[in-house]
Amino acid sequence: MGVEFVKNKPLINEYVNFRFTYLLNRNNTPNSQRNLYMQSGVSSNGLDNFFYGIHGDWETRRLFAGFGIKKTEAKVLNYKEEFLQLGFAPYVGAYGDLHTWLMIKTKKNSATDTSTTYPVIKFFKGNALFEVGYNNSSEWDVHLMYRL
Amino acid sequence: MKNLYLCCLIACSLVVLAAEESMHQMHDHEGHLHDTMVDGSLLKVNPVRFDNFVSKLTEAQVAIISVNGMVCDFCARGIAKTFKKDRAVTKVDVDLAGGKVFVAYKINAKIDFEDIKEKILSNGQNATNLQVIKI
Numbered sequence: 588m589g590v591e592f593v594k595n596k597p598l599i600n601e602y603v604n605f606r607f608t609y610l611l612n613r614n615n616t617p618n619s620q621r622n623l624y625m626q627s628g629v630s631s632n633g634l635d636n637f638f639y640g641i642h643g644d645w646e647t648r649r650l651f652a653g654f655g656i657k658k659t660e661a662k663v664l665n666y667k668e669e670f671l672q673l674g675f676a677p678y679v680g681a682y683g684d685l686h687t688w689l690m691i692k693t694k695k696n697s698a699t700d701t702s703t704t705y706p707v708i709k710f711f712k713g714n715a716l717f718e719v720g721y722n723n724s725s726e727w728d729v730h731l732m733y734r735l
Numbered sequence: 736m737k738n739l740y741l742c743c744l745i746a747c748s749l750v751v752l753a754a755e756e757s758m759h760q761m762h763d764h765e766g767h768l769h770d771t772m773v774d775g776s777l778l779k780v781n782p783v784r785f786d787n788f789v790s791k792l793t794e795a796q797v798a799i800i801s802v803n804g805m806v807c808d809f810c811a812r813g814i815a816k817t818f819k820k821d822r823a824v825t826k827v828d829v830d831l832a833g834g835k836v837f838v839a840y841k842i843n844a845k846i847d848f849e850d851i852k853e854k855i856l857s858n859g860q861n862a863t864n865l866q867v868i869k870i
Contacts, residue, residue, distance in 0.1 A: 615804025615861045617834050622859075648806050648831065681784075682829040686808050711809050734812055 593630075603631040604638070611641070621645040626657065636661045640668075648679050651688060666698035672707070685712045692720055692728075780837075781830045788828045788837045792870045795825060798838040798846055801864035802855055805834055813858040842869070 591604045606628035614621045623643040630636035642655030651674040658667050674690030688709040695702040705722035714735075720728035780799060789797060805811055811829040814836055818827045823844035828837045836855075840846055848865045855862040 613804075613859065615859075617803050618806070620804040620806050620810075620859075646806050679832070680808065682808055682811055682831050684808070711807075714809075714812055716809060734809070734816075 600632075602636070604628045605631075619645065619647045630661070632661070649676050651675070651690065664698055666696065668697075669695045674707070674709070683713070685710060690720075694722075779833065780835055781833050784828065784830045784833075785837065788826065788839070789870055792826065792839055794842045795870045796840045796842060796844065796846060797868045797870060798836075798840060798851065799866040799868065800836040800838065800851055800855070800862050802834050802836055802860050803863050804860040805829070805831065805836070807831075810859065811836075814855060814860065817854045817858060839870075 589606050589608070591606060592601075593604055594601050606626060609625045610622065611625050612621075612623040621644070623641065625639075625641055627639040628637065630638075636659075638657055638659040640655060640657035642653070642657075644651065644653035646652070651672070653670075653672040655670050656667065657669075659665065670692060672690055672692040674688045676686065676688050678687070680686045688707075690707040690709060691704065692707050693702065693704040703722045705720050705728070707718060707720035707728070709716070709718040711717070714733055716730070716732040716734075718728075718730040722728065785799075802814070805814070808829075808831065811831060815827045815829060818824050818836070818838050823840050824838055825841060826837075826839040829835070830837070838851075846865075846867055848862070851865060852862045
């Protein structure tokens with residue numbers, strides 16, 4: 588469960604999502620992990636503003652593939668967001684090293700009827716993770732995470 | 736701006752590839768340590784990582800846990816943190832390449848594989864084997 592603050596540029600509004608993520612399936616092997624999640628949530632704009640979808644990923648120490656489909660139903664507009672992300676690690680670091688991933692991400696949004704593909708670079712070391720991507724439509728796509 | 740970003744991305748790639756080559760040259764090329772335990776099972780660990788781990792340990796038990804699904808450093812951090820909460824645990828390290836977690840316990844501590852399995856599972860991975868060495 589979690590809370591996310593959303594600034595939706597195409598629809599020019601801001602709101603809070605109370606979200607719930609549930610692990611549907613996971614497969615661990617000596618060299619890989621695959622996950623499939625269901626996600627749903629409701630917006631601070633009211634109970635008739637909600638979303639649901641699935642997302643999943645598969646990764647080894649060298650390769651990554653992820654996807655997600657999310658349907659949002661809101662007062663003003665119903666729309667669907669999809670993404671596909673593929674990446675590789677240019678080197679395989681040991682525990683404690685700086686780890687680097689080079690990725691490409693494609694996003695499609697039915698509200699704006701746009702599709703965009705852009706590069707993403709991801710670093711993590713220790714408990715800190717930093718991910719940055721850039722695309723023409725929504726500009727910077729930045730994620731920071733620190734494990735407490 | 737986009738071209739600048741792509742150039743930065745390519746430059747970063749070259750830097751990390753060079754770093755990898757540098758790290759590769761510094762690595763020990765003896766591979767994994769294959770030693771036979773008293774019960775006849777084979778101990779397969781990274782010798783450099785394992786030697787570093789046990790080098791300052793005395794009067795301890797070392798649990799070598801084989802883990803499936805431990806593919807990233809960030810996930811392994813969670814495993815290490817979970818074990819460090821255990822008062823019987825004195826040291827934890829991870830061999831990502833070998834899929835192993837090294838846990839040093841106090842010499843008189845009881846090591847329960849079911850408890851270890853639960854700790855690993857709570858982080859999203861599966862413990863598949865346990866070997867214990869007394870130092």
